[in-house]
Amino acid sequence: MKFLVGTYTKDKSEGIYLVDEEKVSLYNRLFNPTYFTVQEGHLFTLARGGIEIYQNNMLVYEDHTEAHSPCHIFYDSTIGMIFTANYHVGQMSTYKFDGTQTKKIQTIIYPLGSHTHQTVYDAKSRTLFVVDLGLDTIFTYEIDEKFKLVPKKELTLTKGVRPRHLVVAESGFVYCLTEYSHEIFVYNEKLEFVKKYATLDKNFPGISGAAIRLTSDQKHLYVSNRGYDSITHFLVKEDGTLKQQRVYNTQGKHPRDFNLSLDETQLVVGNMHSNNVAIFNRNPQTGELKFVKTLPVPEPSCILFVV
Numbered sequence: 065m066k067f068l069v070g071t072y073t074k075d076k077s078e079g080i081y082l083v084d085e086e087k088v089s090l091y092n093r094l095f096n097p098t099y100f101t102v103q104e105g106h107l108f109t110l111a112r113g114g115i116e117i118y119q120n121n122m123l124v125y126e127d128h129t130e131a132h133s134p135c136h137i138f139y140d141s142t143i144g145m146i147f148t149a150n151y152h153v154g155q156m157s158t159y160k161f162d163g164t165q166t167k168k169i170q171t172i173i174y175p176l177g178s179h180t181h182q183t184v185y186d187a188k189s190r191t192l193f194v195v196d197l198g199l200d201t202i203f204t205y206e207i208d209e210k211f212k213l214v215p216k217k218e219l220t221l222t223k224g225v226r227p228r229h230l231v232v233a234e235s236g237f238v239y240c241l242t243e244y245s246h247e248i249f250v251y252n253e254k255l256e257f258v259k260k261y262a263t264l265d266k267n268f269p270g271i272s273g274a275a276i277r278l279t280s281d282q283k284h285l286y287v288s289n290r291g292y293d294s295i296t297h298f299l300v301k302e303d304g305t306l307k308q309q310r311v312y313n314t315q316g317k318h319p320r321d322f323n324l325s326l327d328e329t330q331l332v333v334g335n336m337h338s339n340n341v342a343i344f345n346r347n348p349q350t351g352e353l354k355f356v357k358t359l360p361v362p363e364p365s366c367i368l369f370v371v
């Protein structure tokens with residue numbers, strides 16, 4: 065079991081931590097690496113007013129030109145592009161990365177009220193999804209031969225539900241978790257609305273949906289609920305609709321992110337307000353979780369399993 069934990073460095077945290085079995089150690093000393101990804105031997109992380117890219121712990125690219133730090137970063141190796149969403153200033157940026165060189169391509173500034181929260185590129189449909197929490201909209205784009213974004217469809221959710229993160233299934237179905245209403249909005253491969261599901265049976269005040277993950281067999285979907293600190297497990301049926309299974313206590317406060325191990329036999333939750341990560345064993349057939357232990361990690365906000 066080996067995973068990295070991105071954090072807020074507002075209090076005691078100093079950057080990204082490595083959890084290797086029982087041992088927790090500082091992996092990279094950084095300012096607020098609240099989201100990051102590791103691919104092709106590079107670490108792509110959020111930084112003050114932009115992004116930083118590291119290779120073997122050495123800084124190889126930095127951009128600090130935005131008025132605030134973004135909240136989400138996504139790298140797609142099929143097109144060699146990096147995408148960021150900047151919640152606080154309502155914009156998203158794109159970069160071209162060719163394995164060594166990085167170039168900023170574009171920044172899109174959204175209308176007043178925008179709080180872009182996530183960018184996801186789906187290589188199969190060649191579609192970029194930009195989730196805008198503030199505008200209750202999912203913007204979609206194609207990418208042209210000059211790596212510029214060409215607007216496609218806009219998915220408008222119910223006003224005030226506040227979409228936060230989504231996943232795209234191999235079927236083309238899109239599952240979007242809302243922060244304020246903690247619901248999952250389901251869209252089919254034509255991006256037509258199908259149905260929505262509450263992540264919890266009761267609507268407690270102050271709950272906010274955070275992360276959403278789909279298993280590689282496409283059969284299990286998990287979401288985290290901050291405030292009612294839990295993970296809800298859904299089965300994904302043949303027709304793409306969902307069936308709620310169980311709700312699991314995350315053994316800590318404010319589960320901002322969680323992730324599956326590479327073989328998907330474990331699930332780790334980052335409990336941001338209780339400074340710990342909770343480790344669960346996972347049955348890959350049934351999707352059931354079994355709590356194993358917690359480990360102390362300060363201000364966890366992003367979990368990523370590594371080889």
Ligand SMILES: O=C1O[C@H](COP(=O)(O)O)[C@@H](O)[C@H](O)[C@H]1O
Pocket residue numbers: 098133134135151152243272
């Ligand atoms: O989910 C959330 O995310 C936003 C954006 O994150 P930030 O790291 O850019 O601040 C955050 O402000 C908000 O409180 C939270 O609910």
